[in-house]
Amino acid sequence: MAQSGEIELCHLTKRFDRTVAVDAIDLAIPHGSYCCLLGPSGCGKTTILRMIAGHETPTEGDVRIGGESVVGLPPVRRGTAMMFQNYALFPHLTVLDNVAFNLKMRGVGKAERHQRAREMLAQVRLDQFADRMPSQLSGGQQQRVALSRALITNPRVLLLDEPLSALDEFLRLQMRGELRRMQKELGITFVHVTHTQLEAIAVADMVVVMDQGRIEQAGSAREIYTLPVSAYVARFMGGQNVLTGKVASVTDGIATLVSDTGERFSSPLNGQVVAEGDVLHCCVRRDRVALERVRRPPGALPEPTNAVVGAVHAIEYQGTYVKVTIDVPGREQFVANVVDSKFFANPVDIGDPVVARWVPEDVHLLTTSGQAGETHG
Amino acid sequence: MPARRSNTSRLRLHHLLVAPFASLLLVFFGVPLALVVVVSFFDLDQFDIIPTFVLTNYVELFGSSLTYTLYANTIKYAVIVWAITLVIGFTVSYFLVFHVRPFLLQLALFLLCTVPFWTSNVIRMISWIPFLGRNGIFNQSLIALGIVDQPLEFLLFSDFAVVIAYVHLFSLFMIAPIFNSMARIDPAVIEAAVDAGAGRFRVIREIVVPLSKTGIAMGSIFVVALVMGDFFVVKIMSGGQSASVVLAMSNETAVLQYPPAAASAVVLLLVVTAMVVGILRIVDVRRELAG
Structure with a gap:
């Protein structure tokens, strides 16, 4: 465990025939951190994991673990261990x-390796299943076997490929807590690939949001969720409403944007220099939006400021809050997450015309549009 | 009550569904086999078959040293051919499954393995004769290349020729089942073994061989049963210098010695059954097929 599990990806690229799976990625994952690679399927996250593991050779670029390049080394010499999707237990x-x-592959004698395997299984409370075959275990048990198998050699990096996707909801929540606890206990680097946003922000120290082979944003879970840099991240993480408009005026570092449909939004510029007429994206958190029912139909209202007007499209009760989806003419659906007590004090129904308002302080400017070629520190 | 009725009628339907095949098996396999067993206890007086119950045929069979020589010879062929086809079958399947990438190419190459089977057994075997003969293509090529100055004698009408022909005829029966079970190995399992530090040969020994066991067992059953039951290849390719159990049997029937031939057939059937049971003891094919 003396070796550092710091991972650096330098200009890492992987092409399959003509398609670019991973496109010149730079990323540093500190030693002992829990990193989640998050993105839709086909975004290249699994390919990155496999290149770190040594199951895939980079087309270009370098993978460094503990400061040393590991490209070309077999998995055992990298000090990594991989937990496969669907576990890949030996049937x-x-x-x-x-x-x-x-x-066994490292030449440890039978008595000793069985002894150590039993200890490992005891840690995940599976010692009484030692003599079973994998097919006789439940999904959750198989997952713990896969975890034990990967951890028995004390790797400095554990690579997890969609580790929770084969489990049902209840086990998934339980196991993700377990993974987080194990990572803290072992103090090694975990790299966890997932397409589930809530899973990533629940466990990770560092979330890397990917799209089409590129990193959209890398940062702490809170940063990714509350301060997305691009409309893609804001939409993908799901906690935000994305607003788009042309700059009409700037006063005191606050821009007033006018949308295509005439609504006016204020957005802090955070020091960014813009010109009148520039198209900007900003976002406002779903849980910072207040709803108000209006009597008149949406078309009959004056153009609102820091608000949108629409009709309620769907209402989903989520326990602590109510998710209200609003159809706004001429733009994407707008979502307000209303605290349950507030909602039921003044409930709305599907089809009701409503105004969704927010205060300018809750608006966050998206600094990149998320298109290729644009980067921002 | 209606539930029970539908149950029994469903049971009757099941019986009805297996009936055609069962009757086929009974008429063309069960009855002849029973007949052979019955005839094996008949007595023989010159060329007259006397329907009685005697053990003479078996006593003579087990009393003759020729029987043991024939079995030793046939089993020798079976073991040698089994070993060679196993190596070929495993290697070819391994190459096809793990080294040939596009699935279509894999399938095409597999079908290529079956091409020799598009001609008859007899032609395939006989075509070896001009190739391996004293003045055959192979010997002439060796002489022309200056590797030997005398034609090699052991190539044709020898054990070597018999084994070559068997391997040629029966390799596919080993390749197909092994290919089938190998193709079902999850590639992630192999990757997991590599991740654990297994080199190529460790992967083969620890993962591929155990997971191909079913195919190996099935192929072994095919090859062993085919070699044990052959007389034609031995007859042609050994040039009459070697014999097998079934060749002796066929000679007996040629001179109408049916009861001793029947006794010999019953014993061979038991021996081959024992061999198959032995293979199935080592590999539980049914469990592996179900899993």
Whole structure:
């Protein structure tokens, strides 16, 4: 464990035939952190993981672990261990031999490797299943076997490929807590690939949002969620409403934007220099939006400021809050998450005309549009 | 009550569904087999078959040292051919499954393995004769290349020729089942073994071989049963210098010695059954097929 599990990806690129799976990525994952690679399927996150593991060779660029390039090294010499999607347990070996397999490959004697495998299984409370075959275990148990198998050699980096996707909802929540606890205990680097936003922000120290082979944003879970840099991240993470408009005027570092449909929004510029007529994107959190029912139909209202007007499209009760989706003519659907007590004090119904308002302080400027070629520190 | 009725009628339907095949098996396999067993206890007086119950045929069979020589010879062929086809079958399947990338190419190459089977057994075997003969293509090429100055004698009408022909005829019966079980191995399992530090040969030994066991067992059953039951290849390719159990049997029937031939057939059937059971003891094919 003396070796550092710091991972650096330098201009890492992977092409399959003509398609670019990973496009010149730079990323540094500090030692002992829990990093989630998050993105829709086909965004290149699994390919990155496999290049770190040594199951895929980069077309260009470098992978460094603990400061040393590992490109060309076999997985064992990298100090990494991988937990595969669907676990890839050896179907012909008992649970005990599955866990002991790594040690067998390293020439550890039978008695010792079985002893250590039993200890490992005891840690995940599976010792009584040691003699079963993998097919006789439930999904959650198989997952713990896969985890034990990967961790038995004390790797400095654990790579997890969609580790929770094969589990049902209840187990998923339980296991993600377990993973987080194990990572803290072991103090090694975890790199976890997922397409589930809530999973990523729940466990990770560092979330890397990806799209089409590129990193959109890398940062802490809170940063990614509350301060997205691009409309893509804001939409993908799901907690935000994205607003787009042309700059009409700037006063005291606050721009007034006018949307295509005539609504006016204020957005802080955070020191960014803009000119009149520039198109800007900003976002406002769903839970910072207040709803108000209006009597007149939406078309009959004056153009609102820091608000949108529309008709309620759907209402979903979520326990602590109510998710209200609003159809706004001429733009994407707008979502307000209203605290349940507020909602039920003044409920709205599907089809009701409503005004969704927010204060300018809750608006966050998106600094990149999320299109290729634009980068921003 | 209606539930029960539908149950019994469904049961009757099941019986009805297996009936055609069952009757086929009974008429063309069960009855002849029973007949062979019955005839094996008949007595023989010169060329007259006397329907009685005697053990003479079996006593003579087990009393003759020729029987043991024939079995030793046939089993020798079976073991040698099994070993060679196993190596070929495993290697070819491994290459096709793990080294040939586009699935279509994999399938095309597999079908290529079956091309020799588009001609008859007899022609495929006989075509070896001009190739391996004393003045055959192979010997002439060797002489022309100056590798030997005398034609090699062991190439044709020898054990070597018999084994070559068997391997040629039966390799596919080993390749197909092994290919089938290998193709079902999850590639992620192999990657997991590599991740664990297994080199190529460790992966083969620890993962590919155990997970191909079913195919290996099926292929072994095919090859062993085919070699044990052959007389034609031995007859032609050994040039009459070697014999097998079934060749002796066919000679007996040629001179109308049916009861001893029937006894010999019953014993061979038991021996081959024992071999198949032995293979199935090592590999539980049914469990592996179900899994």
